[in-house]
Amino acid sequence: MGMKPYSEDLRWRVVRAVMIGTPRDEVAARFFVSVPTIERWLRLQRETGGLAPKPVPGPPAVKTNALLEALPERLADRADATLEEHCSWWRETAGVGVSTATMSRALRRLEWTRKKRP
16 A cells, blocks of 8 residues: 555666666566566557556545645745645535545645745
C-alpha cells in the first residue's frame, strides 16, 4: 500500500540500459527492479513514446480540488490554525469532512509550512 511509482528518471535509465544491449537480468539487478517491470516500461515507451507514471487509481480528487482552491484564502486569514481546526472549517464551509491526513497532504501540495511567519 502507498507505493510511490518509480521516478521517470529511473525508468529512462533502465530503458536506455536495455537499448544499448545490457541483458535484462543484469539491468534488473543493477537498478533493483524486476524483469517484468522492465518489460512493462519497454512496452510503455514503445506504445506512447514516454515513460511517465500512470496516475494512481482511485476516485477523482473532486474533494481535494475544491479544498486546494479554498485553502490559500483560509491560510491568509488563519495561518496559525491546527490541522484539526482547518478540518472543522472545511466541514462547515463545504459540508464535507476530510481527515487530518488529507488536509496535511493538501497543505503540502500547496507547499505551505505552518511556521512561515516569525
